[in-house]
Every structure is written in C-alpha cells, then in structure tokens.
Amino acid sequence: MGIRTAVAGASGYAGGELLRILAGHPEFEIGALTAGSNAGTELGAHQPHLRSLAGRVLAETTPDTLAGHDVVFLALPHGQSGPLAAELGDDVLVIDCGADHRLTDPASWERFYGTPHAGSWPYGLPELPGGRDALRGAKRVAVPGCYPTAVSLALFPALAAGLAEPDVVVVAASGTSGAGRSLKPHLLGSEVMGSVSAYAVGGSHRHTPEMVQNLSAAAGEPVTVSFTPTLAPMSRGILATCTAKARTGATAAALRAAYAGAYADEPFLGLLPEGRWPATAMTLGANTVLVQVVLDEAADRVIAVAAVDNLAKGTAGGAVQCANLALGLPEELGLTTIGVSP
Numbered sequence: 097m098g099i100r101t102a103v104a105g106a107s108g109y110a111g112g113e114l115l116r117i118l119a120g121h122p123e124f125e126i127g128a129l130t131a132g133s134n135a136g137t138e139l140g141a142h143q144p145h146l147r148s149l150a151g152r153v154l155a156e157t158t159p160d161t162l163a164g165h166d167v168v169f170l171a172l173p174h175g176q177s178g179p180l181a182a183e184l185g186d187d188v189l190v191i192d193c194g195a196d197h198r199l200t201d202p203a204s205w206e207r208f209y210g211t212p213h214a215g216s217w218p219y220g221l222p223e224l225p226g227g228r229d230a231l232r233g234a235k236r237v238a239v240p241g242c243y244p245t246a247v248s249l250a251l252f253p254a255l256a257a258g259l260a261e262p263d264v265v266v267v268a269a270s271g272t273s274g275a276g277r278s279l280k281p282h283l284l285g286s287e288v289m290g291s292v293s294a295y296a297v298g299g300s301h302r303h304t305p306e307m308v309q310n311l312s313a314a315a316g317e318p319v320t321v322s323f324t325p326t327l328a329p330m331s332r333g334i335l336a337t338c339t340a341k342a343r344t345g346a347t348a349a350a351l352r353a354a355y356a357g358a359y360a361d362e363p364f365l366g367l368l369p370e371g372r373w374p375a376t377a378m379t380l381g382a383n384t385v386l387v388q389v390v391l392d393e394a395a396d397r398v399i400a401v402a403a404v405d406n407l408a409k410g411t412a413g414g415a416v417q418c419a420n421l422a423l424g425l426p427e428e429l430g431l432t433t434i435g436v437s438p
C-alpha cells in the first residue's frame with residue numbers, strides 16, 4: 097500500500113496540478129479529494145484532463161474527510177489552512193500551497209494580508225541556502241508563492257556571493273492561472289487577451305515581503321525589493337526580470353561562476369548556456385526554474401532572468417518535491433525536468 101494522500105482544493109488549478117503529478121508518482125496513493133462549493137460533484141467535471149480520477153466524488157473540506165491520511169496537500173484560498181491544519185494530527189504531513197504559514201514576521205503578514213498571523217512553518221524552497229535541512233522530516237511545510245520562487249532562485253547566488261547590492265528591482269510577467277480559477281473582474285478574457293498589464297504596483301503585492309524574507313536570509317543583510325507584477329495573455333508561466341546594482345569589483349566571470357556553483361548540484365535549477373534567455377514555454381509542465389544572468393557593464397547592474405511554470409515548480413511540483421524530502425524519499429521522485437516544446 098502506498099502513502100495515503102489527500103488533496104484539499106482538488107477542483108482548483110493548484111489541486112489539479114497536484115493530482116496530475118501525484119497520479120504519476122510511484123509512492124503516493126490518492127485518497128480523499130475535497131472542494132468547497134463543488135463538494136458532491138465528480139472531479140471529472142472540473143479536471144477533465146485527469147482521466148484516471150474522473151469519477152472520484154469531491155468531499156467537503158473538513159478535518160473528518162481529511163483524516164486517516166499520511167499526507168494532506170492543502171490547495172485552498174488564503175486563511176483556510178491554519179484552522180484546518182490545527183485539526184489534523186501532528187503525525188500527518190501537511191503541505192500548504194497557500195500563503196498562511198510562509199512569512200516569519202507577523203507584522204509583515206498583518207500588513208499585507210490584513211488578518212492575524214497563523215504562525216510560520218518550514219519554508220518549502222529546498223534550493224535556498226539551508227533550505228533542505230528545514231524540510232527533512234518536517235510535518236508541516238509552507239509552499240512558496242509562485243513569484244517568490246522565481247525571484248528568490250534567480251537572485252540568491254548573486255546576493256549570497258556579495259556580487260549585487262541588496263536593493264533589487266523585479267518586473268515579472270505571469271500567466272492568468274496564477275490567480276486561480278474563480279472569477280475575477282481583472283481576468284475577463286476580453287480584457288486579458290492581446291494585452292499585458294501591470295497590477296499591484298508600488299510595493300503593494302503580497303509576495304513582496306516573502307521575497308524580502310528569502311533574499312535577506314541569502315544575502316545575510318536586509319534586502320529591499322521593488323516588485324512590479326504584470327499579467328500576460330497566457331495560461332501558465334512566469335518570467336521574472338530581476339536587477340540590482342553590481343557591487344564594486346563584481347565581474348561577469350565571477351557572476352557566472354557564482355551561479356554555476358550554486359546550481360551545480362540542483363536537479364531542478366538550470367543556468368542556460370551563455371546567450372540563451374529563459375522563456376516560459378521551456379518550463380511548462382516541468383519542475384524547473386531556468387535562469388540566465390549577465391552583468392550589464394554600461395549600467396553597472398546584475399540582470400538575472402528566470403522562467404518557471406507557476407503551477408509546476410511554482411506550486412504543485414514544488415509541493416511534491418517538499419513532500420519527498422519531508423518523507424525521506426528521493427527528492428526527484430515523480431517529478432520531471434522535461435518541458436514541452438514548442
């Protein structure tokens with residue numbers, strides 16, 4: 097018998113991607129699938145691409161329906177996971193794809209989310225310095241936001257090596273699935289198609305403190321982040337362009353060596369050959385973050401560009417990678433680095 101695994105939020109985008117990965121994983125046995133308003137309906141009505149699970153009926157999301165599993169993945173809206181996880185046993189591995197337990201600073205949480213802080217859990221980005229140690233044997237894991245995954249992995253080598261000033265500017269484009277599948281006025285098809293638009297400009301995006309948290313830890317000093325997200329007319333993918341003033345003495349060779357060293361043993365991080373730039377299409381369906389870095393000598397800035405599939409390594413793939421680590425399984429089990437092209 098496999099590792100009994102439940103997915104809460106199975107009718108959503110993150111839940112669907114979790115199930116796509118779990119269905120091909122050799123160790124997990126898919127147990128309860130739950131939803132909110134769609135409880136009582138069949139999974140196939142919401143996730144018709146998941147053929148082998150189509151007839152499964154979605155249960156209500158309660159501690160009772162999630163009981164009796166070894167692992168519970170939560171893919172629910174913000175604010176739902178704290179109270180629910182408190183009702184699940186300490187022996188159950190809970191992997192939260194939502195934001196509730198990502199931030200360590202309660203003041204930052206309250207400022208950006210406007211509710212009391214539910215407390216922090218081990219942070220699910222194994223590739224950050226020290227990241228794996230916190231996850232091995234963990235019983236609770238907070239999966240990062242999709243933008244912070246791309247940005248943190250794009251910039252930590254430059255900051256950790258002292259090659260970039262701790263004051264970064266990020267402009268990132270995201271596909272619309274990043275916002276989930278519930279109806280949102282700014283995601284009307286007629287307004288998204290054929291247009292790229294900025295939103296949450298001026299430091300208001302709730303992923304900003306998460307980037308600050310990760311990059312400050314990597315740099316060993318406080319880092320400021322100016323983050324501008326943009327919405328692109330595509331379903332999946334994030335392309336993050338991250339820049340920072342180069343530190344005195346930083347050279348192109350030192351920069352490339354820092355990234356090559358930091359990514360050398362990372363199965364899911366790819367530094368592209370010089371001159372090749374990341375594109376979201378290269379990462380679709382894969383648990384990868386693809387990066388390129390250069391020194392813009394005229395502007396004296398470090399430029400790192402990262403591509404990620406927001407639903408794969410940006411959520412569900414990263415979640416399964418963390419579950420593997422927490423359970424003592426091989427970290428790469430059930431996860432692919434092979435994308436889809438063109």
Ligand SMILES: NC(=O)C1=CN([C@@H]2O[C@H](COP(=O)(O)OP(=O)(O)OC[C@H]3O[C@@H](n4cnc5c(N)ncnc54)[C@H](OP(=O)(O)O)[C@@H]3O)[C@@H](O)[C@H]2O)C=CC1
Pocket residue numbers: 104105106107108109110111130131132133134135157170171172173174176193194195240241242273274275276277278406407410411
């Ligand atoms: N989309 C992405 O790229 C990323 C998402 N995440 C996080 O993953 C989580 C899920 O996101 P996503 O899949 O995009 O969102 P969706 O809106 O696509 O799905 C939300 C899921 O939660 C269920 N749900 C909604 N309200 C309740 C409730 N009150 N009680 C129980 N279940 C409920 C929905 O069920 P029903 O169908 O019945 O309404 C659905 O299954 C969020 O916390 C999000 O921040 C993290 C990183 C990236």
Ligand SMILES: CC(=O)N[C@@H](CCC(=O)OP(=O)(O)O)C(=O)O
Pocket residue numbers: 193194195240241242243270271272273274275325327
């Ligand atoms: C395009 C789009 O709207 N993206 C979402 C990102 C949501 C996400 O991935 O993160 P959480 O888990 O923190 O919700 C946004 O900017 O709010």
